[in-house]
Amino acid sequence: MDLIREVQKELVETRDFPVFGAGDTITVSYKIKEGEKERIQQFTGVVLQRRGSGETETFTIRKMSGNIGVERIFPIASPFIEEIKINKKGRVRRARIFYFRERTGKAARIKEKRFFN
Secondary structure (H helix, E strand, O other): OHHHHHHHHHHOOOOOOOOOOOOOEEEEEEEEEEOOEEEEEEEEEEEEEEEOOHHHOEEEEEEEEOOEEEEEEEEOOOOOEEEEEEEEOEOOOOOOOHHHHHOOHHHHOOOEOOOOO
16 A cells, blocks of 8 residues: 555655635636647636545535536646635535535525634
């Protein structure tokens, strides 16, 4: 098992992203290739979960597009992720907030963590 982790560390470059968790609203800048062209697409939504560890870690983001919920899973070590920006820190009591999928309207609000300097 340690041999696999050592090989993964050599092959995958680690990048510094901000610390975020379930309930946070983040914006992921993701590179998309369309034929010869390459562009950056912004995906803004609420983090439902972080799963895995090390180079195989992933996180799931959910956003509402019109009246339809869209979820996307991003690998944290993906070379296509340009940057991750935290818009709001949410205060939730669980590490995986799948109950958020059934909520609409005012019930889908997440309380915001406030920091005072």
